[in-house]
Each structure stands twice: as C-alpha cells, then as structure tokens.
Amino acid sequence: MDVKKIAVIGAGVMGRGIAQTAALTGFEVIMNDIEEEALIHAYSNIEKDLKNSVEKGLLTQFDMKQALSNIKLMNRIDEAGHSVDLAIEAAVEIMEVKQDIFKQLDEFCPSHAILATNTSTMSPTEIGAVTKRASQTIAMHFFNPVPKMKLCEIIRGIETSDSTVSIAVEVANRMGKETVQVNEFPGFVPSRINALVGNEALNMLMEGVASAGDIDKAIKLGLNYPMGPLELMDVVGLDTRLRNLEYLHKYLGEKYRPCPLLYKFVAAGRLGKKVGRGIFEYG
Numbered sequence: 001m002d003v004k005k006i007a008v009i010g011a012g013v014m015g016r017g018i019a020q021t022a023a024l025t026g027f028e029v030i031m032n033d034i035e036e037e038a039l040i041h042a043y044s045n046i047e048k049d050l051k052n053s054v055e056k057g058l059l060t061q062f063d064m065k066q067a068l069s070n071i072k073l074m075n076r077i078d079e080a081g082h083s084v085d086l087a088i089e090a091a092v093e094i095m096e097v098k099q100d101i102f103k104q105l106d107e108f109c110p111s112h113a114i115l116a117t118n119t120s121t122m123s124p125t126e127i128g129a130v131t132k133r134a135s136q137t138i139a140m141h142f143f144n145p146v147p148k149m150k151l152c153e154i155i156r157g158i159e160t161s162d163s164t165v166s167i168a169v170e171v172a173n174r175m176g177k178e179t180v181q182v183n184e185f186p187g188f189v190p191s192r193i194n195a196l197v198g199n200e201a202l203n204m205l206m207e208g209v210a211s212a213g214d215i216d217k218a219i220k221l222g223l224n225y226p227m228g229p230l231e232l233m234d235v236v237g238l239d240t241r242l243r244n245l246e247y248l249h250k251y252l253g254e255k256y257r258p259c260p261l262l263y264k265f266v267a268a269g270r271l272g273k274k275v276g277r278g279i280f281e282y283g
C-alpha cells in the first residue's frame with residue numbers, strides 16, 4: 001500500500017510534531033482534536049516553527065507553503081478518518097481514551113487503513129483489540145520534538161501483521177526517521193529507561209541533594225546528556241510523564257513508583273513548557 005493521506009488524532013505536543021513532519025515530507029495530513037482550541041494552537045505553532053526554519057535558511061518559502069497546504073484541520077473524527085490510509089493516534093496517555101479513539105477510527109477509516117498509536121508505554125495489543133482489524137494496528141512511537149528526533153520505535157502487538165510492520169517502517173523512513181523494531185513490553189526501550197532516570201532526578205530534588213539547575217547541569221556535563229532529565233520532563237509534560245510512570249509502576253513494579261513531588265507539580269498545574277512553567281519557569 002502506498003500511504004498518501006494520514007490522520008493525526010490529538011494535536012498536542014506530539015500530534016502537532018507528527019503532523020508537521022508528515023506534511024513536510026509530502027503526506028496529506030488531517031489534524032484532529034476534541035478541543036477546537038488545541039487544533040488552532042497546533043497549527044499556529046507549526047506555522048511559527050516553519051517560519052523559524054525559513055529565517056534560519058533551513059527551509060525554502062516554497063517548501064513551507066507546500067507543507068502548510070498539506071495540513072487540514074478537522075474536529076470531527078468521522079470526517080478526519082474518512083479517506084485516510086493511516087491514522088496515528090497521539091491523544092492523552094489514558095488506555096480508555098486510546099481504545100475509544102481506536103473504536104471510532106475502526107468505524108470511520110477505510111478498511112485498508114492502518115491504525116497506529118504513538119503511546120510511550122502502553123500495549124498496542126490492548127489498544128488494537130477493540131477493533132475488528134487487530135492485524136492492521138501497531139505502535140509508531142515518535143520522540144519529542146518530532147521534527148528533530150531521528151527515531152521512530154515500531155512496536156508490534158500480538159496480532160500485528162508483517163505487512164503492517166513493513167508499511168509503518170516505510171512511512172517512518174519517508175518521514176526521515178530511523179526505526180527500531182521492538183516486541184511489546186511496557187515502556188518499550190527509551191521510555192522505560194527515561195522514566196526511571198527522570199523519576200530519580202526528581203527524587204534527588206525532593207531529598208534536597210542539589211537544586212534543579214545543578215542536578216541537570218551535573219547530568220549534562222558529567223554524563224554527556226544533551227538535556228538534563230528535569231528539563232526533559234518539562235519538555236515531555238509532567239502530566240504525561242506521571243501517566244507513563246503510573247502505567248510502568250502497575251506493570252513493572254516498585255522501581256517505577258512516581259516521586260511524590262511529581263504529583264505536587266501536576267496538582268499545581270505546573271505541567272511543563274507547554275504551559276510556561278513546570279520544574280523550571282519559562283518566560
């Protein structure tokens with residue numbers, strides 16, 4: 001199957017990055033979200049990011065216009081799924097929400113379409129099981145920020161067919177991504193490590209071992225990380241990271257118990273860069 005048209009369901013941090021990257025690499029993209037405001041915010045963020053690239057000489061004006069014209073916004077999922085070859089779900093990390101979206105996509109997408117989830121940790125088998133096309137379901141796990149990060153982790157569920165895997169790999173490659181193929185297990189590969197590192201950095205902050213700035217500086221300069229684990233948590237979103245940890249705690253045990261400080265930050269609405277404040281403040 002030659003994938004031409006992709007629906008991206010959920011236009012938050014990840015959905016907008018996936019939509020931008022797909023549009024830039026020549027796919028027709030339908031962006032969908034239950035919140036009208038999220039769709040508008042996502043589109044203006046994409047526009048801003050592409051304009052930045054033009055100003056830096058990384059992209060031509062023509063390519064920017066072409067990419068923007070490849071993106072359509074639709075807030076009804078029946079219309080969004082109507083004529084696509086692939087749908088990528090990037091909504092909140094809650095199993096029931098993902099299953100509900102997959103049920104609707106199964107109903108509204110053409111029978112040949114593949115349904116992918118961008119979950120960071122959850123079982124693609126469990127998400128795909130609510131559809132009548134489990135063999136055409138898969139996880140395509142992109143990384144944040146999607147336009148810059150080179151990896152797309154491909155996770156097959158128990159029922160996923162070889163041809164679904166091949167198509168997902170081909171689409172990821174056309175989007176300029178390297179892939180790794182992973183057998184389903186909670187957290188897959190990078191998220192499983194990353195959740196642990198970030199949680200431990202928060203535990204150190206709670207214990208008063210060092211300031212947030214110095215913990216990040218120590219890890220960056222001492223371990224050669226490109227970004228400190230606390231700043232990275234702000235980039236990911238503290239609410240998203242808390243859900244990741246809760247899921248991993250449930251399936252992989254005590255070492256993933258979320259740091260109590262993480263609950264406090266989320267309760268305070270300090271969700272990270274997307275709201276201007278998280279562990280750090282952003283102007």
Ligand code: NAD
Pocket residue numbers: 009010011012013014015032033034035038090091092093094097101118119120121141142143144235236237240274
């Ligand atoms: P986010 O909170 O920024 O965005 C989620 C979006 O989904 C919101 O705009 C929300 O309105 C929308 N949404 C919720 N329910 C919906 C529904 N029923 N239909 C359509 N849209 C709906 O979250 P995010 O950080 O973009 O994460 C999305 C997914 O990607 C999660 O599964 C997350 O684990 C995964 N992920 C996140 C990162 C990261 O760094 N943030 C990295 C890789 C994967």
